[in-house]
Amino acid sequence: MNQTMKDSPSELFFKFMIALFCTTLVIVTLYPVYFVVIASISNPASVANGDIWLFPNNITFAGYIEIFNDDRIWRGLKNTFIYTIGGTVVSLLFTIPAGYALSRVDFTARKFLMFFFVFTMFFSGGLIPTYLTVQQFGLTNTIWVMLIPFSVNVFNLIITRVFFQTTLPKELLESAKLDGSTDFQFFLRIALPLSKALIAVMMLYYAVGYWNEYMKALIYLNDSKLYPLQLVLREILVMNQAFSSGAGSQMLSTGDVTAQQKGDLIKYGVIVVSSVPILLVFPFVQKYFEKGVMIGSLKD
Structure with a gap:
């Protein structure tokens, strides 16, 4: 006979407070x-008048x-895609092998x-x-x-090292070597396939x-043709530069507005445009992210 245990009033209150806190945090x-x-x-x-709270107006x-x-x-968006894709590939090519090497007990250095x-991490030049x-x-x-000098993040390197230390037992390496596998083959054929969560x-x-x-x-770029989208966004937000086509040159059908207000309209739009692409990528790696986000909390 199945008996369902009912929560006590204190437990119900606790769950209600947790739900209320989480809802408030999300909002x-x-x-x-x-x-x-x-x-x-x-x-x-x-x-500008503060009339927008929950729904768009006009x-x-x-x-x-x-x-x-x-x-x-468009030029900044193109540059940002180049820097993001190229930089991520370069960083992974350095971080993953380095983290694996540093996790090997037989690596004396x-x-x-x-x-x-x-x-x-504590003292920089x-x-x-x-x-x-x-x-x-x-x-x-x-x-x-934008791709080479700052390609390795030490915190990410530590996470990678801890992951390999806790995921790949030394017995697995010894077994692979008995089968004639070299260190490089073990890394490519065994370590990497078992590290999908880490790589994601x-x-x-x-x-x-x-x-x-x-x-x-x-700091390092002077040519505006090499500017990423975020630097273009910064110029608009901080320096309030006019667009080459004239900020707000098209008349809005909702009445007269100042040039500053039209510039603000463009600024909000640029923020949305610059944020959407990276938000679209996240759902595809979310399952790996949830699995691997606690990797760095494991102790050596």
Whole structure:
């Protein structure tokens, strides 16, 4: 006979408070994103007056028309895709093999090398020495400065090392070597196929970082043709530059608005345009992300 245990009043209250807290947290997190979306298609005068809260008002797509008619946006979007895809590939090519090598107990120099990697997390050379180093290698104002000098994130390297240490037992390596497998073959044929969750998580971490990156572009790039989308967005948000086609040149059908309000309409639209591509990728790696996000919490 099945008996269903009922929750006590204190347990019901606890569950209610947890649900209330989670709901509030979701609303607080998602509302700014929602507001940017509805503000990008609302009359800018209504947004400036604070009339937009839950629903768009006097819907207009003039901001998006201005955005997609501007060559800088398309050029920045193209550059960002190049930096994101190329940078993620380069970072994975360095991080995954390095993390595997540092996880091998028979690699005698692993503790010595790991010390220097961790040391850079707390003490860096500083902006000026780093800039001079990058400049001496001839990478400034080139596409390569966005792909090579900062391709390895030490935190991601530590996560990769811990994953291989906790996932690949040494007995597996010994068995593979008895079958005539070399270290390189073991890494390619056994270690990598068992590391899909890790690779997906690292790919997501690096891709989001490259997609949102503008500080390196701001420091090391002078040619506007190499600017990523985020730097174009920064110029619009911070410097309020006029678009080449004239910000807000198309008249809105909802009444007179100032040039600043029209510029704000374009700014909201650029935020949406720059965020949508990376949001579309996340659902495809979500299952791996949920599985591998706790990798770094395991102790050595």
